[in-house]
Amino acid sequence: MTTSKSPIASGMTRRGVLASALAGAGTLALYGCGPSSGGSAGGAATLTVAGQSDNLAKSFNPFLPNTAQGLTYASPGQGNFIYEPLVQINTVNIGHDLPWLARAWRWSNGNKTLTLDLQTGVKWTDGTPFSASDVVFTYNLLKKNPALNLLGIDFSTVSAPTPAQVVFSFAAPSEQFFTNIVSSAIVSEHLWSKVKDPIKYTDSDPVGTGPFKLDQFSAQSFLLVRNEDYWQPKAQIKAIRFVAYKDNESMTNALVQGQADWGGTYIANADKTYLSRSKNNNYWAPLAGTDGLIPNLERWPLSDIAVRRAISYGVNRKQVGAATDSPEATSVTGLPMPAYTSSIAPAYQGVNFTQDVAKAKQTLEDAGYSKGGDGYYQKGGKRVQFSISFPSAYTDIASRVQVLVSQLKDIGIKLTINTTTVNDINTLTAKGDFDSTMGYPVNSAPRAFSYYNDTINPNLYYPIGKATPTYQNIERFQNAEAAQLFTEYPKATTDAQRQQILNQIEKIFVDNLPWIPMFYWGSYGNWSTAKATGFPTPQNPYFTPVPNPVVALRLKPV
Template structure:
């Protein structure tokens, strides 16, 4: 038997709007303030996640338009992060045990946990949650294919048809347990959760479209956190965030500020940390077979854009040189570089543009450069639109810079700014040509999770339907099969896993549905004088981005107000 009894280290997808017509605690209206920011209360942390525009009240943890509550209100069985390889931190479960061949996972649940409405938490809720995923494939982005059985109130057994070791981080750390007594009467795919009931350290207490507040759960099994309130603000964008930081009106944000290398000097009382985890890309609606339209459906066009970019200039002008190198395989550098296939000739993205390569790709695909310097085919100019969220100044600057570079290479692009909600809806339903965003690492620091999220046919959908996460509409039977094999392979079998990584990487580099840009240096600025306990390079116990859930919840629990 493989027994894991984790030690506890430091204290620690587009859904139709419409409230539930149920007489449950899931719906209703909470009173709130006027939404104006203030960072005066010593036990209140004011957060800005980059939200530009009104919040749409949706705390359904399985909705792509969820605005919060993952980790803070709804908990998983363990806390699992992708920025370290520490033992998993027990939450709703205290132990997990795999059998020798990875087909059975036994869970011991925490005793004495209650839902925020006073009802008891037990194995029925865990079994119900996993059953809900099986009944609703669009929610099952982790690909759970087992069966959950209640042994008794504090023990659950998960059985799988094949070895499922690799599913561990998703099952244990990314499956947010919901209350059966409330959720058995709702449609988890289409219903929003206005007033969430969870087991977590916080409860929702105020909501208005401009701001909402979560407050310490006095009945939390781990004890109420010392940060009494977390207030999330909606501002007009990154510039407003930087201004609010300078005025001392927010305590934590993740985003660009002027002279980002000298936050402690320029913002007295604040500090910063930069972590390179999320890989920036131009997302494309790539599959004509699934209904995508536009020149970006041609692999040659996607490859041409890839070779037309001057990444050094983009890094300097848009990201203040906080971004870093990237592999076109999306294996994270440098931690996963040993997993890059030997068959990949270019292991890292080109820093400088390669115009001859661009011309070769496009002319071979039937394009000719017109008198205006722009390539065209069948009378149509090679012109594309890149979707971006209003107020995301770094990405907007990146698009402006790319636009000039691509025009010089014979490709015309324009930016289309919209609210986060509209941008998310366009991506999810495939109503876009290009969009700028980052691909996250998934449940753990292993390329399997990124590949399974963004390149699996199971995680996409035809245009017009909501894709859970693979918004590029990439679908390749060979990649699907490789992912299936990886799921059954013991993580210790390095050679067998590499054979499958080779297949996946060859396919995605050739097809390039997500056009690699750079690894984003995710910089967060935080009020170090007001709260202690922030992650550091030496103690990276969670990913320190305010929008990263459930890592942010783990940080809220670790912070201690100084009283200043």
């Protein structure tokens, strides 16, 4: 998890249209840097980025959680400032994914074959040429070591017909998983083939193809300097220093006091505490997904649909969201609105969550619950009580949970708080060692199927105690009809067929309420233009504003 969500999102696009549009696009310059990005070596800006870490260790293995690279807002398995992916998925300007190490791609054979044409002239920072064999090696590495494959990339074969082309084959149509397939960080065959155990490999001296490379490291921070031989027009800023802070509050203080130039954290009362401090300060959180109360469906009382429905009726979503300036979740399908309007089934168009405390209590009583002398409902001598687990460092989640504790008490349900560390939360939820949590450990791609696939696909069920390797379906939802629908979706050949299946998945979600949507969340971006300009804004939403290489390559020193 990061400050309010975890692994950075994969994106969505209509691949057939985009692939043909990009077939002759060539390099990123059309989308990322622009023609002036080459700049001169005189660009002197060094930006400081505020990141979050409990224990900063010198590990840059891009496939492992809780490494130093997490400070850069990169997610395990995804590209970053040092290691790059084949495609940069755009989660803000939907449909405008950026060709990266792959300059073009196309699906064929009924979406069972994916061909990618690679950039040429790319080199690793040790001077070794990059080629398709590096890509093939990387994906076979993930296939042989499932513990590293946190994106859940599944394929039959991967080959390199030429040094600049890669071909994936799949057992079943897989276009719907494109965003994960192309998001893996690519590592070098000439170095990583010598690694005996990649699961334990720290990669303390990383060699990538990215726009920056490691220069200095300490227990509190590390410095990435510009790759002067980068294959694209090189960055105009000369370096980025990443500093580790323990929580949102200390990150906010660093940004407010000008000790950090860029961050990706929630800021309470941002207008007063941050924006008003300087005309250079900026804060933007483009809508990225839905969050709420995520139950463990194999633990009572949240295993009871009556309890989940009572909670959904009883909470005031506007107040929960307002605790962190987040808009309340509206659609009963859980899909973020209005971005997903076109994906909503006809039966649920305009059907929204509404608070009804009386109905919440009646739902419990109809299910055989009665209120005890302590004011809480009980059944069979057991009080309706459960805990919610989240990292104490996530002050934004803490603010929402405090509101939730009060609201659930009003409807006769006791909620207790169980805080943990940033490093431990994903392990707990992956194994099912929790009653409930907030902050889903995957960020669904901005596409309806991916949203449901990540959160409720029964085919991704793992029993309690066995960790789900990709952190999907952590609530452990089981439903035979839904499992079949998720299997059938990839086989659909038309948009109409896909939407028909999606309509049925939405009905299952509404009827079963496997988790309880409460608010929409954004990708928090905070930055100062005192040293550099060119950040994405609501007026120019070219990419997510959290620290990332796409934005770094567009920045111009002041």
